[in-house]
Structure formats: structure tokens, C-alpha cells
Amino acid sequence: MKIPRSHPRYFSLVTREKLVEGFRRGIVVPEGLIAHGRGETFDYIFGERTRDFAERAERAAVALMLISERPVISVNGNAAALVAEELAELSEELRAPLEVNVFHWSRERVERIAEFLMERGCKNVLFAGDAVIEGIEHARRIVDRRGIYSADTVMVMLEDGDRCEILRRNGKRVIAIDLNPLSRTAKMADITIVNNVIRAIPEMTELAREMSEMSRDELEKIVSDYDNREVLRDAVRAIASLAL
Amino acid sequence: MKIPRSHPRYFSLVTREKLVEGFRRGIVVPEGLIAHGRGETFDYIFGERTRDFAERAERAAVALMLISERPVISVNGNAAALVAEELAELSEELRAPLEVNVFHWSRERVERIAEFLMERGCKNVLFAGDAVIEGIEHARRIVDRRGIYSADTVMVMLEDGDRCEILRRNGKRVIAIDLNPLSRTAKMADITIVNNVIRAIPEMTELAREMSEMSRDELEKIVSDYDNREVLRDAVRAIASLAL
Numbered sequence: 001m002k003i004p005r006s007h008p009r010y011f012s013l014v015t016r017e018k019l020v021e022g023f024r025r026g027i028v029v030p031e032g033l034i035a036h037g038r039g040e041t042f043d044y045i046f047g048e049r050t051r052d053f054a055e056r057a058e059r060a061a062v063a064l065m066l067i068s069e070r071p072v073i074s075v076n077g078n079a080a081a082l083v084a085e086e087l088a089e090l091s092e093e094l095r096a097p098l099e100v101n102v103f104h105w106s107r108e109r110v111e112r113i114a115e116f117l118m119e120r121g122c123k124n125v126l127f128a129g130d131a132v133i134e135g136i137e138h139a140r141r142i143v144d145r146r147g148i149y150s151a152d153t154v155m156v157m158l159e160d161g162d163r164c165e166i167l168r169r170n171g172k173r174v175i176a177i178d179l180n181p182l183s184r185t186a187k188m189a190d191i192t193i194v195n196n197v198i199r200a201i202p203e204m205t206e207l208a209r210e211m212s213e214m215s216r217d218e219l220e221k222i223v224s225d226y227d228n229r230e231v232l233r234d235a236v237r238a239i240a241s242l243a244l
Numbered sequence: 245m246k247i248p249r250s251h252p253r254y255f256s257l258v259t260r261e262k263l264v265e266g267f268r269r270g271i272v273v274p275e276g277l278i279a280h281g282r283g284e285t286f287d288y289i290f291g292e293r294t295r296d297f298a299e300r301a302e303r304a305a306v307a308l309m310l311i312s313e314r315p316v317i318s319v320n321g322n323a324a325a326l327v328a329e330e331l332a333e334l335s336e337e338l339r340a341p342l343e344v345n346v347f348h349w350s351r352e353r354v355e356r357i358a359e360f361l362m363e364r365g366c367k368n369v370l371f372a373g374d375a376v377i378e379g380i381e382h383a384r385r386i387v388d389r390r391g392i393y394s395a396d397t398v399m400v401m402l403e404d405g406d407r408c409e410i411l412r413r414n415g416k417r418v419i420a421i422d423l424n425p426l427s428r429t430a431k432m433a434d435i436t437i438v439n440n441v442i443r444a445i446p447e448m449t450e451l452a453r454e455m456s457e458m459s460r461d462e463l464e465k466i467v468s469d470y471d472n473r474e475v476l477r478d479a480v481r482a483i484a485s486l487a488l
Contacts, residue, residue, distance in 0.1 A: 020274045030264045030277055037281020038288075041424070045483070180285070182486075239289070240484040242426075 012040065012048060015082060015198055022081025026112050029104045032078045035160065042179035043196045045239055050203060053234040054195035060226035061155065061175040061191045062094070062207040063219040068153035068173070071096040072126075076103070078158045079197060080113045084120035086201040091124055093208035096155070099147035100127040103159070105139030135166040148172075156185070157197050164188040181235035192228055194235040256284065256292060259326060259442055266325025270356050273348045276322045279404065286423035287440045289483055294447060297478040298439035304470035305399065305419040305435045306338070306451040307463040312397035312417070315340040316370075320347070322402045323441060324357045328364035330445040335368055337452035340399070343391035344371040347403070349383030379410040392416075400429070401441050408432040425479035436472055438479040 004010070019036050022028040050058075065071045073091060075098050080087075091098050100113045107129075114127040129142045131149035140163050143149045154167055157177035164174050164185045176189035177200050186192045193200050211219065248254070263280050266272040294302075309315045317335060319342050324331075335342050344357045351373075358371040373386045375393035384407050387393045398411055401421035408418050408429045420433035421444050430436045437444050455463065 016275070016278055019278070023274055030267055030274075031260070033274055033277035034260060034263070034281040034284065037278040037283070038285045039281070040278065041282045041285035044282075236486065239486055242480065242483055 009048075011198065012043070015196075016040075019078065019081050022077065022116075025081075025116070026109065027081050027116055028077045029109075031104065032076075035158065036078060039158070039179040039196070042181075042194075042239075045242055046179070046194070046235075048196070050195055050199050051235070051238055053231045053238070054193055054200065055203075056226070057191050057193040057228070057231050058195070058200060058204050059207055059211075060222055061193060062204050062211055063214075063222040064153055064173060064175060064191060065094045065096055065155065066208070066211060066214075067216060067219045067223065068096075068151075070151045071153045071155070072147045072151040073098050074101045074148060074154055074156045075099065075113070075117065076101060076157075076159060077109070077113055080116050082158075083197050083201045084117050084122065086198075086205065087117070088121035088123070090201050090205045090208065091122060093205050093212070097124040097126050097147055098122055099144050100125065101140055101143065101148065101156075103138060103140055103161070105142060133166065133170060135169060136163060156189075157200075159185060161185070181232045181239075186232060190228060191226065192232060194231070253292075255442065256287070259440075260284075263322065263325050266321065266360075269325075269360070270353065271325050271360055272321045273353075275348065276320075276325075279402065280322060283402070283423040283440070286425075286438075286483075289486055290423070290438070290479075292440070294439055294443050295479070295482055297475045297482070298437055298444065299447075300470070301435050301437040301472070301475050302439070302444060302448050303451055303455075304466055305437060306448050306455055307458075307466040307470075308397055308417060308419060308435060309338045309340055309399065310452070310455060310458075311460060311463045311467065312340075312395075314395045315397045315399070316391045316395040317342045318345045318392060318398055318400045319343065319357070319361065320345060320401075320403060321353070321357055324360050326402075327441050327445045328361050328366065330442075330449065331361070332365035332367070334445055334449045334452065335366060337449050337456070341368040341370050341391055342366055343388050344369065345384055345387065345392065345400075347382060347384055347405070349386060377410065377414060379413060380407060400433075401444075403429060405429070425476045425483075430476060434472060435470065436476060438475070 100110050114125050117125050126144035126147040128144045131145040133141045153173040155175040165188045167174050174189045175191045176185045177193040178186045181194045344354050358369050361369050370388040370391040372388045375389040377385045397417040399419040409432045418433045419435045420429045421437045422430045425438050
């Protein structure tokens with residue numbers, strides 16, 4: 001079934017189709033479909049567009065990635081299914097590798113996701129699973145020695161739970177893309193982008209191009225001026241404005 | 245993995261497990277998992293408990309079902325996976341048949357859902373698919389002559405789209421259980437229960453027992469005093485109160 005571009009919820013429906021396709025290909029797990037639905041509701045409440053609080057966070061996130069020594073972008077099944085091509089571009093602009101990291105782990109699934117990414121133009125994909133992050137109980141502890149393990153900044157997206165907190169305890173800076181401004185991940189991250197990855201990733205690529213000429217001082221100022229609590233507060237207020 | 249009852253999100257996690265199990269058994273479709281996630285976010289925002297606006301709607305819904313000549317409860321894959329046993333009880337208390345009605349239709353899937361319900365104690369399950377409701381384009385138009393086709397009141401749950409409007413145009417009263425107070429279904433129904441079916445269905449069974457002794461006049465008064473717009477407004481305000 002072809003969805004007409006004129007449909008008022010075109011992007012939401014195309015996104016859903018991408019995810020169901022990723023599911024059929026063994027990239028996305030059933031729990032990932034439910035998680036996607038949770039995000040859809042927040043996106044719907046926010047008007048399915050990039051809000052000001054997300055723009056500010058995206059800008060700070062790009063600045064932080066650009067000044068980091070070893071930035072890494074963590075990719076799970078949902079992220080691969082939704083924005084593989086867009087992640088290829090962002091990864092190049094930021095000179096940051098993509099690392100496959102999943103909650104529902106199997107060697108086959110990780111390889112399938114890595115292959116899916118590479119087929120879509122991702123050139124720097126890590127998935128060795130040759131190191132472990134202390135303090136994480138589940139499979140997300142399995143990381144790549146050249147990637148998350150030795151990273152100073154990790155960008156995560158579309159994930160639940162406690163990983164963000166443990167990455168921080170391991171001395172890393174964390175950028176999270178999470179549509180729920182009340183989630184544990186949102187609250188624990190250094191920078192929380194409350195936006196749909198479908199919009200956030202290409203916007204960050206665009207920002208990375210614009211900001212590539214900036215001096216280190218300018219980038220550092222963007223990061224130090226950034227206030228994540230304010231961003232989260234504005235996002236929660238946007239939910240409230242629904243009723244006004 | 246056994247989820248401990250002490251877990252703060254125990255019911256949400258058990259519900260999710262039931263749904264994934266229904267999915268593995270061919271009762272639930274991938275799109276149903278995404279739809280469930282959408283509901284989860286609203287439930288989370290509402291505090292995962294029955295709010296006052298839901299209680300009022302449940303009471304009016306039970307009254308309306310009790311005074312109806314031919315009430316029917318429409319059941320889709322998600323509803324069967326989540327509350328089959330609870331629907332068996334409600335169906336008996338209200339003397340209303342359950343009718344299997346799905347968006348993603350196949351004869352096999354309908355029969356699988358009907359069987360799933362009957363195995364869990366549902367005694368009056370309709371799924372003949374021997375009539376059609378005019379005006380509905382998709383498979384939800386396929387109904388049972390003894391059920392939705394000839395019903396005066398139809399209770400629907402966990403569904404998207406335009407069916408509610410068309411049922412009303414066909415002269416039926418509609419009760420909807422929908423966690424999104426802004427949805428088309430929520431707005432078009434005569435009575436909208438903004439609650440999780442996991443709580444709403446057993447609560448309605450309890451109410452049906454309490455209200456079975458009431459006179460027709462008393463029940464009619466409950467229905468005529470009920471104001472759905474007020475209920476929806478209160479539900480939207482509850483979303484807003486998140487930020488206060």
C-alpha cells in the first residue's frame with residue numbers, strides 16, 4: 001500500500017512502515033515495535049515537528065561531538081531500521097564511528113544490523129563485542145574495544161533503561177535522543193534531544209556542516225552555555241500546552 | 245523472565261508480555277504492537293491508574309449496555325491477547341456477545357482469535373462474517389449478522405480510525421475504550437473510556453454486578469446525565485497537569 005504524500009500523517013505512517021519492514025528483516029524485535037509506539041505518542045503530542053528545545057539540544061550535541069576525542073554513535077535495531085542512510089551521513093560529518101549495541105542480543109542479530117547499515121552506506125561500523133562495560137547487567141554491556149569502551153562521548157537513541165547512567169559513571173559524556181522528556185535516560189544524559197530521530201539525525205548532519213568551520217573555543221562555549229534541565233523543562237511544558 | 249510484583253511498572257510489563265505472547269501466537273499483528281506502545285505512553289502520562297473521568301465513563305457505559313436491546317462487544321487481536329478472561333466475565337454480566345472484528349483481516353486470523361477467546365471461557369463469540377456495514381472501506385466492514393450488524397450499541401476498544409463514525413451513521417450507539425482523548429474515535433464515540441483495558445474491563449464487570457438491580461429509569465438517568473465532552477476535556481487536562 002502506497003501512502004500518499006498529502007496524507008496529514010504521511011511521515012508517521014512511512015516511519016511505521018520502515019519499522020515493520022525492519023522487523024520482517026530481523027533487525028527490529030517485537031519489543032522494539034512497542035517502544036516505537038510509545039515514541040509515536042510523544043511525537044504526536046509535540047506536533048510531529050522539531051521544537052525549539054530540540055533544536056538547542058541538537059546544536060549542543062553536534063558541538064560536543066565535534067570537540068570530543070573519541071565520539072561514538074550507538075545504534076540499535078530501531079535506529080538502523082529508521083535512519084540507516086541518515087546515520088551514514090552524520091557519522092561521516094562528525095567523523096564518529098557507528099557501533100551496533102542492542103538490548104536483545106544475539107551474534108546473528110548484531111551482524112544483521114551491521115550488514116544492514118553497511119548496505120546503506122555506513123562506512124565505519126563497529127560490532128566486535130570484544131569488551132564489557134562494568135555495571136550493566138544486560139547485553140548492552142557488550143561493546144567494541146575501539147568504540148563505546150574507549151569513547152569519551154557516546155550518542156544513544158531510542159533506548160530504555162539504565163545504560164545512560166552507567167555510561168556516565170564510567171566517565172563518558174552522553175547525548176540521548178529520546179522523545180520522553182521524563183524518562184530515566186532523558187534525565188541522566190548530559191544532552192537530551194527530545195525529537196524524532198527521523199528529523200533529528202538529518203538536522204544534526206546539517207548543523208555539523210555549518211559548524212565545521214567554528215573554532216574549538218566557539219564549540220566549547222556552545223556546550224558550556226547549554227542547560228539540559230531547562231530543555232527538559234521546556235519539553236514537559238510543551239506536553240502541558242496541549243490542553244491550553 | 246519472571247517480573248517481580250514489586251517492580252514499580254509491574255502491570256505495564258506483564259501487559260507487554262501478554263501482548264508479545266499474543267503476537268507469537270498469531271493473534272496480534274506487528275501494527276498492533278506499535279499501537280500498544282502508543283497507548284502505553286498515554287497510560288504512563290495518566291499515572292497508570294483509573295482516573296475519575298474514566299470511572300464516570302465506565303459507569304455510563306455499563307448503564308447504556310444494560311438498557312440496550314442488542315449490545316455487542318467488538319474484540320480485536322490486541323483486546324483478545326490482553327483481556328480474554330476478563331471479557332468472558334463482562335460478556336456474561338452484560339449478556340452481550342463478543343464479536344471478533346479486525347482491521348488486518350484473514351479468515352484464519354479471525355478463527356484463531358475466536359478460538360483463543362473460547363479457550364479462555366468466552367461462551368458467546370460471534371465471527372461469522374456474513375454481513376457488511378456500508379461506508380467502511382477496509383476489512384472492519386465484515387461483521388456478523390447477529391452481532392454488530394443488528395446491534396443498537398457497540399463497544400469497541402484499542403482501535404484506530406474511522407469505524408466509530410460510520411457505526412454512528414448507521415444508527416448505533418458507540419462506547420469506545422481509547423487512551424488517546426484526542427483521537428478521532430474518542431471524539432466520535434457516545435461514551436469514551438480513557439483507560440487501559442486491563443483495568444477498565446474488570447471494573448466494568450464489577451459495576452455491572454452492582455448496577456444489575458437498578459431500574460431502567462435509574463440506568464437511563466445515568467446515561468442521559470453523562471457528558472462525554474466534559475470527560476474528554478478532563479482527560480486532556482490530566483495530560484496538562486503532568487507539568488504542574
